[in-house]
Amino acid sequence: MLNRFPPRRQCYICRRRFRRFYPYRDGMKSITPFLLKLGVVGSDVINFGCPFCHSSDRERHLFLYFDRLRLWDGVRDAAVLHFAPEPHLSWRIKSCGPRQYVTADLYPDHLHARDHAVERQDVTDIAAPADTFDLLICNHVLEHVTDDRRALSEVHRVLKPGGLAVLQTPYSTVLTRSIEDPGIATDRLRLEVYGQEDHVRLYGADFLDRIQAVGLRLRLRRHRDVSTDAEAAYYGMNPVEDLILVEKPTIPRGPYAS
Numbered sequence: 001m002l003n004r005f006p007p008r009r010q011c012y013i014c015r016r017r018f019r020r021f022y023p024y025r026d027g028m029k030s031i032t033p034f035l036l037k038l039g040v041v042g043s044d045v046i047n048f049g050c051p052f053c054h055s056s057d058r059e060r061h062l063f064l065y066f067d068r069l070r071l072w073d074g075v076r077d078a079a080v081l082h083f084a085p086e087p088h089l090s091w092r093i094k095s096c097g098p099r100q101y102v103t104a105d106l107y108p109d110h111l112h113a114r115d116h117a118v119e120r121q122d123v124t125d126i127a128a129p130a131d132t133f134d135l136l137i138c139n140h141v142l143e144h145v146t147d148d149r150r151a152l153s154e155v156h157r158v159l160k161p162g163g164l165a166v167l168q169t170p171y172s173t174v175l176t177r178s179i180e181d182p183g184i185a186t187d188r189l190r191l192e193v194y195g196q197e198d199h200v201r202l203y204g205a206d207f208l209d210r211i212q213a214v215g216l217r218l219r220l221r222r223h224r225d226v227s228t229d230a231e232a233a234y235y236g237m238n239p240v241e242d243l244i245l246v247e248k249p250t251i252p253r254g255p256y257a258s
């Protein structure tokens with residue numbers, strides 16, 4: 001007998017099938033008209049949470065990127081630093097057998113870490129020697145950090161030459177310069193202009209300049225390079241959210257570099 005209501009969605013992480021993901025807050029209503037006009041790329045607010053494992057769209061999307069770009073292979077025997085660690089991603093990283101795996105957050109008590117300790121770490125002052133990590137994951141963190149240039153410098157410092165970092169953040173496809181104004185100081189204004197009460201800016205195209213200014217090299221990958229829009233809809237991912245992947249160059253760029 002035919003199923004009259006076949007599942008139309010599948011969670012990329014737990015592989016359960018169902019009819020729909022649950023939305024972020026009020027779905028599309030949680031994106032203010034201001035942010036809509038600015039073409040903000042961030043979470044898929046409609047196809048957001050998995051009803052079974054509660055993964056978010058951006059966590060599922062990282063799994064897909066890591067699969068398609070074979071990034072898990074590099075985790076084996078690697079030193080990994082993971083800020084604001086997502087539970088499924090943590091589990092998957094550990095299953096790869098990293099040599100060192102540090103999970104960190106500015107407010108670790110707010111996280112419901114299940115089976116590992118999350119260190120208290122400030123991304124603008126990372127307690128680790130230079131050239132320590134092969135992989136650093138900083139997924140939707142920088143939009144919360146007041147001194148993001150210092151955070152990016154720290155990312156560069158603690159990465160080994162040739163090491164990679166994932167630096168996902170919401171951004172506007174319209175703005176050339178990020179909006180960050182000390183006058184935007186109330187929850188209501190931050191929600192209206194930045195998209196969330198605890199964000200301190202809305203990035204524009206200059207985010208990429210800030211990354212490169214500290215010496216990191218961009219290795220951006222687009223969803224459409226590794227997947228399709230149909231697959232994004234099926235798995236509940238935002239097809240216009242690129243993977244903001246960066247690398248610490250093995251040879252520092254000097255004044256005479258081409």
Ligand SMILES: [Zn+2]
Binds near residue numbers: 012014016051
């Ligand atoms: Zn799931």
